[in-house]
Amino acid sequence: MKKLSKAEARIQRNIEKLAKTRDKNVRLSENIRIEDKYIRVSEAPSLEKNPRSTNPDNYKTCYFSWCHTRSDTAGDWGWNESRLWTDQEYSETIKPHMDAHRNDSWNEVETKTYSGRFKYRKLLNKYQPLDSLCGEAQTRWGELEGLAEFETLFRLRLGDKKRIWGIRLQHHFFMIWYERNHKICPVDNH
CATH class of the missing domain: 1.20.5 (Single alpha-helices involved in coiled-coils or other helix-helix interfaces)
Structure with a gap:
């Protein structure tokens, strides 16, 4: 060689x-x-008060996660609408809509828009202050255990009148109410 x-x-x-x-x-x-470009967290955070992270926007890079373990399903609203959804509503409307956000980051969920009245782009999902809800919803909120400290709700729009209301804690959405007729926060209260 x-x-x-x-x-x-x-x-x-x-x-x-x-x-x-x-x-x-x-x-x-x-x-x-490496499956995902965002953080996918598998556990729902506790509703107990925790110190905030140094950057409160850290959740925006996490995938949307949700549960209905804290849902208020007892009784009816004053406008004769049950708080409890049917199995059909859950399997055909609620779960598919929520699961459709499974691969979205919180930033994407918060910034989705739709063509509103007069073709103006409006936020599809948004934060809503508690004091903008109807009186009955505000009263009911105060009665729910562990939620009185939250003064802002997050609302997901499911078409013309259907809404899912809840709270975002860190990266996780706790579903509280499902409404069918847009009465919890009527348009004239905006």
Whole structure:
């Protein structure tokens, strides 16, 4: 075998080193899977008061997650609408709508728009101050255990009159009410 010059030997060593690094990267990449560009958190946060993170907008890079474990489903509203949804409403309207946001970051959920009256773009989902709700909803909110500290609700729009109301705590949405007729926050209260 012919002896390599110093330059050729250096090039050969670099080629071997690159091949070794490439093989190592292949082995490492087999163990690592990057599915999502946002953070997907699997646990719902506790409703107990916690100190805020240093940056209150950190939740915006997390995926939207939700549950209905804190939902207020007892009784009826004064306008003869049940707070409890039917199995059909849940399987055909609520769950599909909420699951449609599963791959959206909170930033995307908060900034989605629709073509409103006179073709103006309006926010599809938005934060709503508690004092802008009808009196019955404000009273009911005060009666719900563990929610009195929240003065702002988050509302998801499901078409013309249907809404899902709840609270956002960190990256997680706790569904509280499902309404069918846009009475919790009537248009003239905006």
